[in-house]
Amino acid sequence: MRGNAWKFxxxxxxxxxxxxYLLVRQLADKGPVTEEMLGEHCLVNVDPDFPKKVxxxxxxxxxxxxxxxxDHDHASMALKGAGVAAVLCENSAPYFLRNSIDHGLPVIExxxxxxxxxxxxxxxxxxxxxxVVNHSRPGHELTFTPLPDFLLDVLDAGGIYPMLKPxxxxxxxx
Amino acid sequence: xxxxxxxxxxxxxxxxxxVAPGDYLEVTTSCPTVxxxxxxxxxxxxxxxxxxxxxxxxxxxxxxxxxxxxTASHGAAEKRKALREWAATVGVPEENMWDLGRSGIENMxxxxxxxxxxxxxxxxxxxxxxxxxxxxxxFASALSFGxxxxxxxxxxxVKVPQTIKLVVTGEPRxxxxxxxxxEYVLGQLGPSGAxxxxxxxxxxxxxxxxxxxxxxxxSQALFTGAWTAIxxxxxxxxxWVGERIDTSGLEPxxxxxxxxxxxxxxxxxxxxxPRIVPPPQRHEIHDLKDYLGIKINRGFIGxxxxxxxxxxxxxARVLKGNTIAHHVILNITPGTPRVLKGAVASGAFTTFLESxxxxxxxxxxxEWGANTPLTDGDVCIASAQTNYPGRMGGKTSQIFLANPxxxxxxxxxxxxxxxxxxxxxx
Ligand code: SF4
Numbered sequence: 001m002r003g004n005a006w007k008f009x010x011x012x013x014x015x016x017x018x019x020x021y022l023l024v025r026q027l028a029d030k031g032p033v034t035e036e037m038l039g040e041h042c043l044v045n046v047d048p049d050f051p052k053k054v055x056x057x058x059x060x061x062x063x064x065x066x067x068x069x070x071d072h073d074h075a076s077m078a079l080k081g082a083g084v085a086a087v088l089c090e091n092s093a094p095y096f097l098r099n100s101i102d103h104g105l106p107v108i109e110x111x112x113x114x115x116x117x118x119x120x121x122x123x124x125x126x127x128x129x130x131x132v133v134n135h136s137r138p139g140h141e142l143t144f145t146p147l148p149d150f151l152l153d154v155l156d157a158g159g160i161y162p163m164l165k166p167x168x169x170x171x172x173x174x
Numbered sequence: 175x176x177x178x179x180x181x182x183x184x185x186x187x188x189x190x191x192x193v194a195p196g197d198y199l200e201v202t203t204s205c206p207t208v209x210x211x212x213x214x215x216x217x218x219x220x221x222x223x224x225x226x227x228x229x230x231x232x233x234x235x236x237x238x239x240x241x242x243x244x245t246a247s248h249g250a251a252e253k254r255k256a257l258r259e260w261a262a263t264v265g266v267p268e269e270n271m272w273d274l275g276r277s278g279i280e281n282m283x284x285x286x287x288x289x290x291x292x293x294x295x296x297x298x299x300x301x302x303x304x305x306x307x308x309x310x311x312x313f314a315s316a317l318s319f320g321x322x323x324x325x326x327x328x329x330x331x332v333k334v335p336q337t338i339k340l341v342v343t344g345e346p347r348x349x350x351x352x353x354x355x356x357e358y359v360l361g362q363l364g365p366s367g368a369x370x371x372x373x374x375x376x377x378x379x380x381x382x383x384x385x386x387x388x389x390x391x392x393s394q395a396l397f398t399g400a401w402t403a404i405x406x407x408x409x410x411x412x413x414w415v416g417e418r419i420d421t422s423g424l425e426p427x428x429x430x431x432x433x434x435x436x437x438x439x440x441x442x443x444x445x446x447x448p449r450i451v452p453p454p455q456r457h458e459i460h461d462l463k464d465y466l467g468i469k470i471n472r473g474f475i476g477x478x479x480x481x482x483x484x485x486x487x488x489x490a491r492v493l494k495g496n497t498i499a500h501h502v503i504l505n506i507t508p509g510t511p512r513v514l515k516g517a518v519a520s521g522a523f524t525t526f527l528e529s530x531x532x533x534x535x536x537x538x539x540x541e542w543g544a545n546t547p548l549t550d551g552d553v554c555i556a557s558a559q560t561n562y563p564g565r566m567g568g569k570t571s572q573i574f575l576a577n578p579x580x581x582x583x584x585x586x587x588x589x590x591x592x593x594x595x596x597x598x599x600x
């Protein structure tokens with residue numbers, strides 16, 4: 001994966017900074033909520049132009065406790081909908097990490113990432129090798145322990161449901 | 175090297191002898207799973223019918239309508255109907271449907287029914303506050319977006335967390351609730367003080383606490399970035415459990431003295447005064463005295479932090495013989511039918527009516543704006559869990575979080591006040 005970095009510091013709460021929960025509820029009252037719909041509002045409480053500026057395949061780089069707050073998964077949808085390919089953070093709130101992986105959005109906990117990357121840097125991320133290369137700072141490379149295979153399979157499939165569908169579809173025989 | 179209670183539970187649940195923080199495991203449990211109509215359909219339940227797929231065990235699914243309550247908004251009627259149809263299709267038995275009349279806040283119903291068993295994993299659909307059930311000595315976690323995946327497989331994945339041990343000593347001021355102790359400790363830890371960890375609450379303060387207070391404390395773990403909370407089962411725990419279910423066959427676990435904790439932190443709460451959380455940041459916890467005099471026009475008492483019987487009685491102590499200010503609406507929502515019945519028996523319920531409060535049917539209450547919502551410009555003092563803009567309705571409304579005595583006294587005064595005079599020397 002290769003793309004540009006968008007760096008955010010401070011706490012990013014799933015229900016406010018990443019994507020307003022009030023907005024999700026208002027949208028949900030009108031019908032199904034999609035990743036694309038939420039992507040238009042991704043991180044606007046921190047950077048109002050983010051959804052317009054971010055390009056498909058870019059990375060969000062964040063500090064400690066990324067995705068703080070409730071276990072609401074709309075934040076993972078918003079990031080995906082905005083085109084974010086992966087989140088690289090110092091560490092992650094556990095529900096945000098779980099929900100994101102189940103949605104097919106990689107979240108990589110990588111201490112030192114904030115110091116190693118600036119907004120606009122050209123990054124290359126290899127999930128299986130456990131490697132982040134910052135091409136804007138030659139010689140800068142960070143490594144991490146890759147996720148276990150059963151979770152890499154979830155990411156490869158684009159999420160837990162695309163992965164389970166072929167296995168379980170029709171199993172009730174109703 | 176000894177093991178923490180969480181490591182022992184996860185080792186049992188994954189069929190291993192031992193586990194260590196950082197291990198990725200696939201785990202199972204004999205506990206049922208709770209789902210709620212407000213979110214079940216969009217969190218994958220719909221996929222099960224769409225795919226014509228089989229649930230691993232439909233008798234293990236409990237459908238508890240805690241969030242909607244008697245609201246007319248949020249598409250409640252349609253969601254309730256859709257869930258009933260779903261249950262019939264996938265084979266969830268009628269008696270597993272906890273609808274209006276016997277429903278309440280999902281976490282609270284789950285611990286009252288002891289669906290979360292000491293020594294086991296307990297998984298619930300969407301709801302990070304299920305850490306509440308950790309007070310029973312269970313590893314309690316939400317499944318969230320992974321709910322349907324669990325229903326299909328009967329297997330969940332976890333990354334073994336680190337454990338942070340909290341040791342609490344001292345006796346807070348009489349107008350505090352366990353919530354204030356929890357807020358104080360969370361404030362000290364900060365929002366990133368325990369990212370991904372388990373908070374293991376211990377110490378003389380916890381040992382002396384009743385189960386309701388323990389549940390309330392455990393309910394707030396996620397505000398430190400922690401995954402969930404847990405307490406070691408003791409006589410108080412096993413009495414609560416034994417009054418409700420057959421305890422033979424249970425295997426409660428406890429942490430070893432020499433277990434490997436990521437940190438052991440001590441907190442002295444002696445003489446602690448009530449806390450307040452002003453909007454909009456959930457993790458900025460202050461002393462009530464810094465916010466006195468702010469005019470309010472709305473109040474709410476309820477939620478899994480303060481919707482317990484002990485909280486109803488706490489509020490009634492302030493309200494008895496007083497009425498709330500005429501420009502204020504105070505919504506007091508018991509968390510479950512058990513709490514409501516207890517409030518009737520204790521006289522708290524009559525006090526609420528005499529004080530001119532509104533007492534809706536047990537549910538999450540105003541917590542997420544599903545009944546008596548706020549609108550623009552409202553200022554609310556609430557014993558809820560969260561205060562971010564719009565949580566209870568109204569984009570420019572403001573929510574201050576505090577315990578039921580603070581809420582009750584402030585609603586009488588029409589502004590935020592210190593409730594201590596109602597407790598002093600009594
Ligand atoms: S009471 Fe509030 S915080 Fe607790 S589960 Fe219900 S809505 Fe969530």
